[in-house]
Structures are given as C-alpha cells and as structure tokens.
Amino acid sequence: MRLRDVATVCGLTERTVQTIVTDLETDGYLRRVRDGRRNRYEISPGAVFRHPAEAGVQVAGLLALLTGAAAAPDAPVPDLAAD
Numbered sequence: 001m002r003l004r005d006v007a008t009v010c011g012l013t014e015r016t017v018q019t020i021v022t023d024l025e026t027d028g029y030l031r032r033v034r035d036g037r038r039n040r041y042e043i044s045p046g047a048v049f050r051h052p053a054e055a056g057v058q059v060a061g062l063l064a065l066l067t068g069a070a071a072a073p074d075a076p077v078p079d080l081a082a083d
Contacts (some may be wrong), residue, residue, distance in 0.1 A: 029059060 007017040021041065024030045028047045033040045045060035063069070 003017045003021060004014050006012075007014040010017065021030065025032055025041070027050070029044055031042045031044055033042060043059065043063065045058060045063060047059045049055070049057050049059070
C-alpha cells in the first residue's frame, strides 16, 4: 500500500503520514527497504515500547493482538485498557 493510500484511509495528509513513518523508522519500529524505485517498510516486531508502562513489551505482542495472529511466546501482550 502506498503512503498516499494510507493517508486517504486514515483521513490524514500524505505529509503527515510521511512524518509518522519517518518517526517510526527513526525509533526502530520500521525498517525501510528499497524495492526498485519504491520504498517498502517492514515492521520490526522485536522492537520494544519506550513508555515506562510498557517497558520490555515487544511490538509483536500488540501486532498479534490487533491482527489475531499468534505472538512469539516471549512477547507479552500489552494491556491496552490500562491508563
């Protein structure tokens, strides 16, 4: 999916989506891979959340929760209901 398409689905500007993706890449949540003339982004499931409330929790657990896929056994699922 192109970033332009993501922007449309999310109701954001393309520039805003580009900024978010750049921030996610800078923080290690995404990895950019060149695919011909395009960029492809891969999620880094081993990345951990930075907020102290989720310290040590891997992104893989959240992805599993959102997609219904099985998470790695060592990836705790974050408690999204917590404040």
